Amino acid sequence: MHFGLTDEQQMIVDTVRSFVEREIYPHEDAVERSGEVPKEIADEIKRKTIELGFYACNFPQEVGGAGLSHVEFALVERELGRGSMALNHFFGRPQNILMACQGDQVERYLRPAVRGERMDALAMTEPDAGSDVRGMKCSAVRDGGDWVLNGSKHFISGADHADFFIVFVATGVDDTPRGPKKRITTFLVDRGTPGFEVRDGYQSVSHRGYKNCILDFDNCRLPDAQVLGEVDGGFAVMNEWLYATRITVATMSVGRARRCFDYALNYAAERKQFGQPIGKFQGVSFQIADMITEIDAADMLTLSAAWRLDQGLPANREIASAKVYATEMLARVTDATLQIYGGMGLMSDFPIERFWRDARVERIWDGTSEIQRHIISRELLRPLGA
Template sequence: MTTYGLTEEHTMIADTVRSFVENEIYPHEELVERSGEVPQEIADEIKRKTIELGFYACNFPESAGGAGLNHLEFALVERELGRGSMALNHFFGRPQNILMACEGEQIERYRDPAIRGERMDALAMTEPGAGSDVRGMKCTAVRDGGDWVLNGTKHFISGADHADFIIVFVATGEDQTPRGPKKRITTFLVDRGTPGFTIRDGYKSVSHRGYKNMILDFDDCRLPDAQVLGEVDGGFAVMNEWLYATRITVATMSVGRARRVFDYALDYAAEREQFGQKIGKFQGISFQLADMITEIDAADLLTLAAADRLDKGLPANREIASAKLYASEMLSRVTDAAIQIHGGMGLMDDYPLERFWRDARVERIWDGTSEIQRHIISREMLRTLGA
């Protein structure tokens, strides 16, 4: 494990969460992989034990009832959770930080119950025609008799199958700019069961079985002003303040999963014999192991450095994009190399490597594709030169 710059307390946080994942997540992974479902009793047990551990909603400040971890500490938590099944560690409970934008009655209805583990949330931005292009969304909300009426569809919404309410971004107007029409976006809090709002099964993904993506349909769904999170037409301000650091989560989880994959490869190379010796002694294998651990450590340090910049109040957009880009692509290379080291057995379901290989693919897509991250990185550099 990379320890550069980490304190004893940081190490304790990482060790505690890793132990939890090994004892409470690993034993249920095969069942979830086979069935594609997380039994409710297992979900409830993981949530209960997380609360007892004091880590539920650890990404929220102590003043709001959370554990008050900073960005670096939370990155360590997510890194260790990345070792386990996404479907199961979902119930470790990390509500969206955007709920800190709740005001008035919203705090009692949404934020605080989410922090206590009494209600679960999900975030909805992506649409069939609007993924990376957030301003291209067609899901709209219009004024009608003092209320808002929502119409449209969201898809690829993770966690919506278990959510009690959804944080939804929709278009509430349009401005004409020199570059063409520009959507105004507003954030709404929508309860499950609201008339005109339907949550249905999404697509069957090869990545992260049991961690389902759902489709949300809004058909004349009527909401009062009390359901607006933040300011009307202020959705982008809410996103920029609370959501851009979610890319660190993808990076840290990629590092955690890569370390688990590497351990399988290292153990196998030390045990498997061919031509009268351990395969780890062959340069073709030993050099792969050297490259794998070097890339993992590099991704780890890149990610923790980005989180540390946030804690210091420094600009971190480029650094976060670099971490997400490198760590997610590193995970793909490491899982592929691990399978190569295992040979044909690596593709058999006797080992979890084929699962890690499938799971790795989506990391380069969600929370901003690799292409989007490269765009962010290059744009940040060129802007300083006026280009």
Template sequence: MHFGLSEEQEMIVSTVRRFVETEIYPHEAEVERTGEVPQELAEHLKSKVQEMGFWACNFPEEVGGAGLSHLDFTLVERELGRGSMALTHFFGRPQNILMACEGDQRDRYLLPAVRGERMDALAMTEPGAGSDVRGMTCTAARNGGDWVVNGTKHFISGADHADFFIVFVATGVDETPKGPKKRITCFLVDRGHPGFTVRDGYNSVSHKGYKNCILEFDDCRLSDAQVLGEVDGGFEVMNTWLYATRLTVAAFCVGRARRCFDLALEYAAERRQFGQQIAKFQGVSFQIADMITEIDAADLLTLNGAWRLDQNLPANREIASAKLYASEMLARVTDTSLQIFGGMGLMDDFPIERFWRDARVERIWDGTSEIQRHIISRDLFRPLGA
């Protein structure tokens, strides 16, 4: 077995890491303080990424993307994980689900997104339906040949910068032996469409500047041309294109954990107490050893999930394991790093307290830790008929 990276992959890693260090790090403190990314800075970052040839690098070359493999793209996400999400958002990775676009949808949504002319946002979560996708109450009903949508979405990341939205809505109910089962359809909705409003969301303590928004639909009329995939086929497009997004979270967690670890390692080597470096105390050195072991384990789990996707091997359980372990690992690493820094770790003189706050959400979005455990255990028990 060979775990090394190819020369091309090493170049991808070094290029993206250099971008994060030179273009992202210098602006993090200000974004954290204000909770805003200036439009001029956002456009600068987009321009730099396009010059580098990395915009929409997760899309195939046939539509204008860089055509990176799942493994290559996971390496990109891992390096971006080192930086502020509010800023790396403008590295430009449109939702792969746009590959389901057909006909005019390709010219209106897919290709402009790949070229960086339009930005998208994914809308699934509702106030009363997070992990329970079939519990959504935002509905679309037929009326005069159109669909009339009513309801609310919230926690919609990146909606403040989005030009259009990929929205999942309930479009009917089937009666089954296990009770009512909602049918789900995916729609493409432009910002400013009549009956559709985007407003500010909640003030989160995690990832300042990377905003969540609330979407409101009030008798919003949509045509069949705005259906992505098939009517009532929302779960099919979701399962085809979205389940691998959990790898993005896992990769982010690995990258962020390595940055946090590097700071803790350097601090432990320099900080002196009782006449010596604190790295010489077993209580600290063993914590350092545990952190790097967990980071490496999460890294390998994540890269394995990406590799399996590239080999067309079943990867649902492996991806769930990577997301579960990496997100919980990040929580432990940030907490331990803060402990090593002591009281200064809670001060904004260092980014440790920010990493600590940011880490908490990783165990929630893109499927909670409990959902990942459910996916893993179901995959193991299903072949046994249990």
């Protein structure tokens, strides 16, 4: 088994890391203070990403993307994880689920998203339906040949900049031995559609400037042309394409952990107490050793899961393992870094308290740690009939 990067993969890593350090880092403090990304900065990041040839690099070349493999895209996301989520959002990685576009949808949604002309946002979570996706109450019913949507979504990331939304809603119920089971359909909904409103969401301690929004549907009428995939086939497109979001969370957690670790390592070497660097004390040096070991392990888990996808191998359990381990590793690394910094770690003079706050949400969104453990154990037990 070969663990090294090819020359091309190393070039990807170096290019994206340089971009993040040059185009993202300088704006982070201002975004952290204001909670906003100025439009001119967002547009500049997008423009430079397009010029670099990395916009929509997660899409195949036949639709205008860079055609990166899963491993190569994981490397891109790992390096982007070093920077502010609010800013690297404009590096532009549309939802892979848009590959399910058919007919006119390709020119209306897929290709404009890949070119950076239109931005998308994924809408699944509701106030009463987070991990329990089938518990969603937002619904669509047939009326005169159209669909009429009613209900709400919340925690919708990137909705403040989105031109259209990929929305999952209930479109029916089946009776099963385990009780009622909702059928889910995916719709493409343009901003400004009558009966559809995007509202400000909640104030979050994690990832300031990377906002969440609330979507309200009040008798929002959509034609069949807005169905993505098949009617009642929402879980099919979800299962085929949304694995990418969990790998993204895992790889970005690794990147952020490495940046945080660099701060811890340098501080342990420079900060002196009792006449010597604090890194010479086992209480600190052992933490440093544990941190890098966990980071490397999470890195291998994520790249291994991406490699399995490239080989066409089943990877659901491996992706879940990567997501749960990497996000929990990030929590431990940021907490240990803050402890090494002591009181200064909580001060906004350093970015440590930001890394610490930002780390908390990673164990929740795109599938909680509990859901990932459920996926892992289910994949192991089902073949044994349990």
